[in-house]
Amino acid sequence: MKPAFGGIDFGTSNSTVGVIDNGAVRLAPVEGAHLTIPSAIFFNFEDGHTYFGRRAIEDYTLNSEGRLMRSLKSVLGTSxxxxxxxxxxxSIPFSDIIGMVLGHLKACLDEAVQADVEKVVLGRPVHFVDEDEAADRQAQGELEKAAREQGFKHIEFQFEPIAAALDYEHGVEREELALIADIGGGTSDFSIVRVSPEARRRADRRSDVLANTGVHLGGTDFDRLLSMARVMPELGYMTPTKDGKRNLPVSYFFDLATWQRINSLYSNKSMTDLRQIRYDAARPELIDRMIDIVQHRQGHALAGRVERAKIDLAAGGSSLLDLDLTGERVDLPLTAEMLDDAIGSAVERIDATVTRTLADAGLKETDIDTLFMTGGSTGIPAVREGIVRRLPRARLVKGDVFGSVGLGLALDAQRKFA
Structure with a gap:
């Protein structure tokens, strides 16, 4: 009989489910044969069904009438x-929508172990909310409540970088001091862990975790920063009012550039406000573009093109981002240097978090034996290379970019529930 437990990495951008199968750890299929699933949900108004992952994004991209939601993890701990x-x-609360996504992941876990799974280890960032312990506790409580409502009865949490460390340790042959860098869609988390073949058999690992820090900053923030720097100015951001006394209000541009805020623009009030902003604008033709995108509910499509451009730029090439508007097409050429400039302040914050992690552990940069990197945003050269430069002696190990945390959570569930 297979063990009725598992690990769920509910991520800002992507999610996975980890299981133990005949003593070996593996990821369970979560969308057809796929072992990862975009953390997206689409309410299709045409057929009345709710879709998850790639199918959700595909339906939206094909202009099916409905409501797409992504980056839901980012709302935990916020108003x-x-x-x-x-x-x-x-009218559906965000908490219930998060529950729907968890329900889909639970169904995949149940299918993988052929049981109604009641025991789970959920991954969590080091900080859901930076520098606010009360909001951080609230966020974990909200995630736990959503999981219980989907049928989980025994719920434990593990920090995502610790889970990644457990996955890495599964294959080590000697004792090492490892800095685990987990840079995902919503957070950048770092842990310094003493790993070894002997240690992985111990149930209590608290003495091996030398430091654990993080910052609420990740891939969706890089998308927003690139959009604010290069796309929103084409829609009127940072342009003046016609009297020249001030710039136009920022909030609506920020909302359009932020995955979890886009839906808030699709209201009568927002459209009324945008028309007033157009009236006040020195360049109303730019606000017309903004109104066109909002009126036709193309905010998520635009955010998706920005994300795609970021990925292309991170791969070292250039990108041409198009604004396909009513009666107008605007092509925006983007370069890797533009991406680096847009996210420069964020990279500095990530670098400062690495410094704080080392300080918390009482270690020097040269004390680290191994740098284990996971999370999709480690693919951005400026992010990755900044950390690598800090650790001159460390051997760089690249984990399963999207799967290491889920695998580690399954290993942790085995320790806690088996």
């Missing part, structure tokens, strides 16, 4: 968790 979004005649 947005208590807000509702309109889905046809229903």
């Amino acid at each position: 947005l968790i208590n807000e509702k979004t309109r889905v046809k005649a229903r």
Whole structure:
């Protein structure tokens, strides 16, 4: 009989489910044969069904009428968790929508172990919310509540970089001091862990965790920063009012550039406000572009193109981002240097977090034997190379970019529930 437990990495951008199968750890299929699933949900108004992952994004991209939501993890611990979004005649709280995504992941876990799984280890960032312990506890509580409502009865949490460390340790042959860098869609988390073949058999590992820090900053923030720097100015951001006394209000541009805020623009009030902003603008033709995108509910499509451009730029090439508007097409050439400039302040914050991690552990940069990197945002050269330069003696090990945390959570569930 297979063990009825597992690990779930509910990520800002992507999610995975880890299981133990005949003594070996593996990822369970979560969307067809795929072992990862984009953390997206689409309420299709045409057929009345709710879709997850790639299918959700595909339906939206094909202009099916409905409501797409992504980056839901980012609302945990914020005031947005208590807000509702309109889905046809229903108003659904964000907390319930998070529960739907967890319910899909639980169904995949149940299928993988052929049981109704009640025991789970959920991954969590070091900080859901920076420098606010009360909000951080609230965020974990909200995630736990959503998981319980989906049928989990025994729920434990593990820091995501610690889970990645457990995955890395699974294959080590000697004792090492490892800095685990988990840079995902919503957070950048770092742990310094003493790993060894002997240690991985111990149930209590608290003495081996020398430091654990993080910052609420990740891939969706890089998307927003690139959008604010290079796209939103084409829609009127940082342009003046016609009297020249001030710049136009920032908030609507920020919302359009932020995955979890886009849906808030699709309201009568927002459209009224945008028309007033257009009236006040020195360059109303730019605000017309903004209104066109919002009116046709193309905010997520635009955010998706920005994300795609970021990925292309991170691979070392250039990108051409198009604004396909009513009666107008605007092509925006982007370069890797533009991406580096846009995210420079964020990279500095990540570098400062690495410094704090080393200080918390009482270690020097040269004390680290291994740098283990996981998370999709480690693919951005400026992010990756900044950390590598800090650790001159460390051997760089690249883990499963999207799967290491889920695998480690399954190993942790085995220790806690088996």
